[in-house]
Amino acid sequence: MATRRRADDTRPAATQPAARVGGGLEALGAPGVREAAGGGPARLDAVLRPVRAGNGFEEALEQILQLLRLGLVPPGGRLPAERELAQQLRISRVTLREVLKVLQDQHMVESRRGRYGGTFVLPRAFAPDGSDELARRVAVVDVEDTLRFREVLEAGAAGLCAEGLTGEGGGRLRAALSATRGARLEDYRRQDTLLHLTLAELSGSRSLAAQYAGVRATLNELLDCIPLLVRNLEHSQHQHAAVVEAVLDRDADAAREMMREHCGGTAALLRGFLS
């Protein structure tokens, strides 16, 4: 009785260790199962991803980190009030405060009480430049996935943007472009990000904009580990101008093409630092 390992519940992973990610569902072909029509080669993995990436705390942390990494709230800027932020993220204020506590401990934000108080972003003590840090992050992030997905989203956004540009959109785009020109070196990444986010937003697809925000945050995390060369920056600026020009000209094909080239540059740079 004691030695017998019962076919216990809720942990088949113990008996079939690596069956989850790579293998999946061979049992679908078990005898007695009528396989109607075709039996597709497509895997279920794409859909059967975890409903929640972690606990609510971790997901919220990740999302607020995105906010900071994208520079949507600049150093010195204020995050939304706790009550509002909690509501937007659909988490309780208690949980949110645990997240903010972590960020405070990391000296990334600072809280001030009283009216017109709030949670303020501190001038980045984060972003520790260094290639060992890059290696650490590459271990977590699927770089190829990030780069490819980014290119698809950016090119698509540029194309859509060119097709359905409004007058107001054109104005915002021009403003964002000129902001990158006037940016000091330490603020360049932020302005660059904002320009691209503007493009994504003007694509007219909320899903696209949201996905781009996510992938760009990941990208920034990687880019923060490599030096910002003035040479690259100038090249980048020319490409930005060309993309915006194509969009304003309603030339979708050119916009997509230019954007792909632009993304290819960043991708090559990053891949260079990885090899």
Place this chain on the structure above:
Amino acid sequence: MATRRRADDTRPAATQPAARVGGGLEALGAPGVREAAGGGPARLDAVLRPVRAGNGFEEALEQILQLLRLGLVPPGGRLPAERELAQQLRISRVTLREVLKVLQDQHMVESRRGRYGGTFVLPRAFAPDGSDELARRVAVVDVEDTLRFREVLEAGAAGLCAEGLTGEGGGRLRAALSATRGARLEDYRRQDTLLHLTLAELSGSRSLAAQYAGVRATLNELLDCIPLLVRNLEHSQHQHAAVVEAVLDRDADAAREMMREHCGGTAALLRGFLS
């Protein structure tokens, strides 16, 4: 004391009704806040989406519905065992069973006990054809977003696919294409979906594949409400062949272009039924 409405907690929405979606964050410009650098026009909405779309139950339900809508588990097919499925979705078996209970009540799946038992997909009692149903779904789904995002993902996938195609990939693609040719009318949508999913998967970006799966599930939900015309189907088939051919030829530009055209067709069809 009794009449005084205290500035209560956790529901600022009551005092500022519509401030969440449209407005957001004007308070960022409040006095006393030093706005470093630029003050971007970009909104925080893209990042500050809910950490969880609903409770775990709802999200899991949505995900399993995706599985069915994509036809990844065909009618008559078996879902993964409860223990396994729960683990993949990272929810408890109890919660998962609540989800399955709902699907059983809707006569979408059926559970059988005993060895080689499981949860089986019933031949669609769902997909209630009819334009009033379409109207109901359009009220929930942002159709423009879906169509645009889809086009971007599909075109991007086709391009990436053409650039980095392996021999095995080519084989899978050819197989998926020929499966659409041999499909009976009631199975066509499923084979069509599988072909596109294969392309997305072969793009080499897991994120892209996952996002496509989601958007395609939404799209299928809409398409199930409109009739499947043989005329459109034949046209579709020619385009499929052209896309696959371009991919096999490693002609990324042509693949993207053809795919955009293909998506444009579906989009026009759907928009037609909506106007």
Place this chain on the structure above:
DNA sequence: GGCATAAGGTATGACGGAGAACCATTGCTT
């Protein structure tokens, strides 16, 4: 026929997180 096995069905205790109410602090307005 009997047993092992794999699947669904059921019950329970513990815990994380949501929601609500309250307190404490600050600065603007009067």
Place this chain on the structure above:
DNA sequence: AAGCAATGGTTCTCCGTCATACCTTATGCC
């Protein structure tokens, strides 16, 4: 100087969910 309002800080309770264990049913194999 007083009051108000908006913010962060704290505490409480309750519900959903998880983990675990066990029961029941059906099938294949010996």
